[in-house]
Amino acid sequence: MTETIAADVAENVPGGDREVELHAAIDSCDPAPLLMSLVHVTGDPSLLEEFRSRLTITEPGNHYKTGIKPTAPPGQYPADVIADIRSRAHELLSVDMMDRLGTPDRELFGRMATVATSERVDVEFLPILLEQAGFSPSERKVPVTVAPPAEFSVIVIGAGIVGINAAIKLGEAGFSYRVFESRNEIGGTWSRNTYPGAAVDTPSHYYSYSFELNPNWSKYYPSGVEYQKYLRGVVDAYGIVDNISFNTRVLSVIWLESENVWEVTTETADGTREVQRAAAVVTALGMLNSPNIPDIEGLNSFGGTVIHTAEWDENLDLTDKRVVVLGTGCTSVQVVANIVEQVRSMDVVVRSPHWIVPEKTVVHEVSDGERWAMANIPRFNEWFRLRSYWFASDNLYVLPRIDEEWAQTHFSASAANEMVLKTATEYLQKSFADRPDLIEKLTPDFRPYGKRIVKDPGFFKALTRDHVNLHRASFQRVDHDGVLTTEGEYIPADVIILATGFQLEFTTSIEIAGRDGRTLADVWEGGDNPRAYLGIQVAGFPNLFVTAGPNSAPNHGAGHNILSEEHVHYVIECLQYLLENDHAAMDVKQEVLDDYNRRVDEALDKTVWVHPGATVNGYYRNSQGRAIVPCPWRLVDYWTLLREPNPVDFEFIDGAGAKGDNA
Known part of the structure; x- marks a missing residue:
């Protein structure tokens, strides 16, 4: 970690006695990387076998491949295992702890990764995990015997x-x-x-x-x-x-x-x-790079403010304004969720909705204890990163792939794709249990992953507000005072926000x-x-x-x-x-x-x-x-x-x- 970022950390970790901070961190941080830190600090790999015997190790992404929804999220430890890891950490860790293990050899690293993820980690993944988790730098492959001459710029x-x-x-x-x-x-x-x-x-x-x-x-x-x-x-x-x-x-x-x-x-x-x-x-x-400004009749005649999300004016005041937002991708859901409290009215115009899934951690702050652990407990940061990568990488490879036999009789592409469909559909129906009109307007007509999956930062909740309306349409034309949609609805507006992405x-x-x-x-x-x-x-x-x-x-x-x-x-x-x-x-x-x-x-x-x-x-x-x-x-x-x-x-x-x- 560089001095610049380390100094930033030092300014922001909770104050007080470091022993108190350590034990508070142990009780609040992720137990999986904490267990790996225990192995590093003690140099004792027997901890792996002790806890592995109490975990169910699955094939990578097995719940996606089979379509069987797991009873717990991938890699989540049982409550009794979590309690025991934290108890052991209270016993073995101290503020002057050091990494005795260093970067493990490939065989030990593979065992550690398997326990850290509760999934089998094959040998082919070890080099990329060592690099991407931050344990070892990118390894040069071409022999380096010639220094680059100045003219080779x-x-x-x-x-x-x-x-x-x-x-x-x-x-x-x-x-x-x-x-x-x-x-x-x-x-x-x-x-x-x-x-x-x-x-x-x-x-x-x-x-x-x-x-x-x-x-x-x-x-x-x-x-x-x-x-x-x-x-x-x-x-x-x-x-x-x-x-x-x-x-x-x-x-x-x-x-x-x-x-x-x-x-x-x-x-x-x-x-x-x-x-x-x-x-x-x-x-x-x-x-x-270049904002995608749709070719809309009359857009330049609008008497209010037209702004693209990629060209935002920080001086724009949306207080008590009638706002129309065009688009429903990742950008649109973020801006809608964040301006809904400021505006007098908001109309969201959606031509083709995305599949939207719940993700609580999208809006959650990292606890002080976990941040302290990242900065102070040896290798906690690297193992936390490894898990972040593992569960957001090749575990998901099956999701956009077609199972020909399955696809012949299902809207979804495969059993794995069906799981995403069910998650998104259930979230949509639960969010708008009393609004079948919104469910209909927000249901895409394509398989999950046909477009980018969107994680909800509060968009669905914003759509339930009394001053917010959703239109399954596009812009037909704009005049001085507002927007006419392709469904024939006229929307008076003070501000038009184009959340229409990039070319x-x-x-x-x-x-x-x-x-x-x-x-x-x-x-x-x-x-x-x-x-x-x-x-x-x-x-x-x-x-x-x-x-x-x-x-x-x-x-x-x-x-x-x-x-x-x-x-x-x-x-x-x-x-x-x-x-x-x-x-x-x-x-x-x-x-x-x-x-x-x-x-x-x-x-x-x-x-x-x-x-x-x-x-x-x-x-x-x-x-x-x-x-x-x-x-x-x-x-x-x-x-x-x-x-x-x-x-x-x-x-x-x-x-x-x-x-x-x-x-």
Whole structure:
């Protein structure tokens, strides 16, 4: 943990006697990571067998695979086991405790992970768990014998989650680099989304860098403000701000074949243009950047305020205003739940509702005791993070996948998918037991996971308020005084909030021209049909790394943070491979890219995102209905694919543009 974040923790943990704090923490914190901490502090692995004998160890995600709902949440310990773990902790832990065990060897770590999760943890998962839980750093695979020369520089476009990570890891690997950020702030999504209630829908203790754990999250799901604070702390702790050029947008990226370099043209806020050269370019723009402003007749004639959630004005006063909200995705439910108390009236206009599930911890604060444990009890933070990752990752892989036999006779996609359907349906019916009209309006016509599952921050409760109305419709037109819906209802309004998300863009907003002058926009058919090898590399564009590219998103679980770490690790390995083998550049073979995407499409055909009968439209799919966002592989599979480049998949370019051997 860096000094910056550690200092932040020290300021916020409860005051008073540390022994009192320790024992209060023991009585309030999660018993599973507490047990693992006991093993670390005592160095006694026999504790594992003692408590394992009292736990039921299941197959990973078994309740999802069978469709049998468990009597307790996955990984939850019985009350008598919890009491005994806490009793043992009171006996064995002290304020001067140290980690005697250190990072366990693979065999012991596997046993510990099995007991910590109450599920069988196979050997294939151990490397990714060790890294993602924060026990060990990302392991370099390509031998490092050549130091990066100063002239082998890298340009990173964007200073969001991926760009910050890239800057840190490029610097640690010895590469000279420069980050260009079009805004005046780091953070990407979390500097743009400042609307009321903006929050992450991935657990706090996992949605962070594995090399920079934060023990001081105030909530189990972080607000956008708190997450942005975390990212600023990371930037400060690693001293990368001097390598970031703010208010500087990249206009074009052109491959100079005669010199094997990229020529990058930038423009600052005052219009000053500069040309830089770099051996490699990493785009860290994400896929959702430009607000999606729907084309609505008369929108510009509205006499009140029109605001998109990604362009929020902090000075906007909603007190006693008549507000109309368009949209019902994650953003809409957050903003509605958070402004309902301020407005005179609110009308929520829903074209296509999402499946919404209850999640109590979305709004719960982390207790003082648990925060103290994160910061002070050895390895508690790492094991808490491991469990956060485990239950939000490949356990969920089965949920969007089609069981052909099941799907022939059910609305849901499989027995696992049926469980999500039942959970969401029961929650909907319970929330509006006396409002069948709302149940009808809020019931989607597609299988769960066809669109992103939304965790309810209080949206359903807000809809029961007397001054709130829900419309299953869209905007037909807007005039000076309000909105006419497609169902013919006229809604007078003072403020229109567009919670309509972002346009899906994979880097094509920038002119990027590769070999033979072909542009990425042309290759990707204007951005509608993006394809990349491993979601990162495109044939004809040497040393261009498109992070968070097509078919790379972990849509069944985890979060953008793991994608960031996977892609940055792969970029560093590729660049080091070039240096070790005296190559100037690497270009993925077209046939390799095509074969990879054939396998991607075949795997996605078996999911709710593109399966016949999946008629839902959403940002996951392009105009032809092909899923261009989700990765079809398990997280562990994709992580493994990205450990190091496979030389046979590339053409290598040596000095003066000559192609080298594939090794």
